Amino acid sequence: MDVPWSMRILALLIITLILGMMRSAKRREMFIRRIPGIDAMEDAMGRATEMGKPVLFVPGIGGLDVMQTFAGLSVLKWVAKQCDELAVRVIVPILNATVVAPASEIVADSGGEVRFVSQDEGAFAAGVIGTLSREEVATAFYFGGFGFESLLMAESGRRLGVLQIAATADYVQIPFFLCACDYTLIGEELYAAGAYLSRDAVEVGTIRGQDFAKLVLLFLLIAGSIAGVIWSGSLNPVEGLLGR
């Protein structure tokens, strides 16, 4: 079945807003609010440098068909660059085989290690916990989509005294990271992290575009709520126009 026209228009509006902001960001500098979890990343890198211990970076458990994985890889670029400058080793355990090649490409210059652990989540968690323990990791970053192994890794890291920063859009896993990690980036902050760290004008513009797109959705939410109250018991116009 075809997508309703209202959804096509909405998607087009969101894409136009994001692309428009990307273009305007090239012309003028844009403000981007501070995110404590991302600010702490430089300190976390410094900690690893001072301790002379490696950094662990997990880009989630998704493959290259999951946007969260790309968001994680874009942060890995920054981590790899920092590791290269500070002469710190970065270890990247991977669950999904398709991520091995891009992750290897990213860490190639910094001499980092990409390790394909296992396609099984339980075995992957066991491998990461083993790495945290054996390699005496100073700092761990969990950026991407995660399943139940999130708590296994983060709680083990906490017991080992590792400074941990996590970011995921899987809201079922967010409470686990909040309990076990020092800093947690929630939902969309994962996608903003790459832009925040790179300070690239186009990426910053993307975040501004995202904010405007959310304003549109917020307006629709409020309009839908009001219409739902006014037309209670029958089909309200906003719901009707938006379709399935």
Add this chain to the structure above:
Amino acid sequence: MKRYQKTLVWAFTFGFGLIWILAFFVPSEIGGDLDRAGMYGGDLVGKRLYYTTGNTMAMMDLDRTSLRRQMFSLSPFRKDDYYGAKFPSIFRIDDKWKCVYLGIGKDDKRRICLAESDDGIKWTPKSKAVYELPSETCPGGPNWIRVESSGNGYSLYYSAPFEGRTILYSAFSDDLINWSERGVISKNEENVSVLTLTQNSKSIASVDRAQDGTTSFTFFPNGSGIQNTLFDWMTRAKVSDIRFVSGNHTLFGYIGVDNRPRLAVAEGQFPQKMSLLAGSLADGSVAELGKPAFKTGLNDFSGRAAVFVQIVMNFGLGMGLISLLVLHIRRIRKEPINRGYSAVVIVSVMAMLVVQVMRQVIPDSPIWQEAHELLFFNMQFPLGATMFGLLAAFLISAAYRAFRIRTFDAAVLTAVATLVLLTQVPTAQFLASIFGNGGSETAASIDAAGSEARTWLLTVVNDAVQRSVAIGAFVGAIAMALRIWLSIEPKN
């Protein structure tokens, strides 16, 4: 990565992305005439034919079959026929025209709706359905309906699934607005579905479908002795619908050679002789169908692209196996410290591979079956379960840390978590019986209030927060996808 490799990756990413984006934005069908999807579920009043095409209803005069128009448009502001209006049954009552039809609502439920007209051409549907069928007989609504005059009122026939087949039910109304249920009217023998039914003053006819898909007609009273030239055509054309209509005509529904449903009109009604209307087309159809829509094929192409991805991934699996073996054999040869781990990896991979392949080659062999059970059920499963079991212990320690009351936020969190936890298990009732005056009524009321509070917390507060995270992540994912698709990811 070399330059040509980068170009290749970019071209594939952009090309496939473009196809998926076009499949989202461009409709799968463009243009085509009103009744491009065919005609079915019709009714004939005088020389005016009303019928269903796609998800809407249309009409035409048999004298001027080239002029066709939609009865009324589906509106995004009417919830009971939001997705479709089908199977019109038309009546002239005094000076008014009335059309009973099946509406497909916003909630995907099918209900009986009514539209009115002064001239039978311009129709105005009522804002709400007139009748919702009993949910115990057909929870989602009927698949097919028909209304026919009977005595001093109107009979509604509708079909609904029953134990893997379709059976007919009936309802009655004096005014087409207030309906009373009459229950099952035709169950037929087992494994036979009743597709449609029609009646006139002298006979009843139905179309039945056996389990193997063949259709047959049942006429009452028995019409085996009746000479009817149309019986041969009905069987040949695989007629799937029959309806006695006004003016001593009969309407037939069947599937044409291009797989589009068609309508045929015959003069006469069973048990009289029936013959196709003069001017019918060679295949029996009352009118030529409209020009079909142009199919963009983008949806099909994106589906085929997904298959291509699957093929590439399977090649990747083979390459991964070779790469794994090469890597670990090299480690065994060159790295004396960790060679033990590499040996375990190679032995495990080869053992699993050999056992699974041999199990397929010699399926009856108990040795390979036992080896499979040993490796899979006695080793891999318990190992996985052990890791999962650890989660319970880690959950407790994480929860302990989260619920330590140090701040106001933590206190609220603890209170809410305690409430949800206690009302989730029978403990709530147990506690109520101890602390709530010991009475069972008090215990039940405390339990009910607790359950209500838990439901509110989970469905209102919790859902709202989850959706806010989901909306932000959804917009973020679009932005990220755009950056990758347009290759504007910066290099750090």
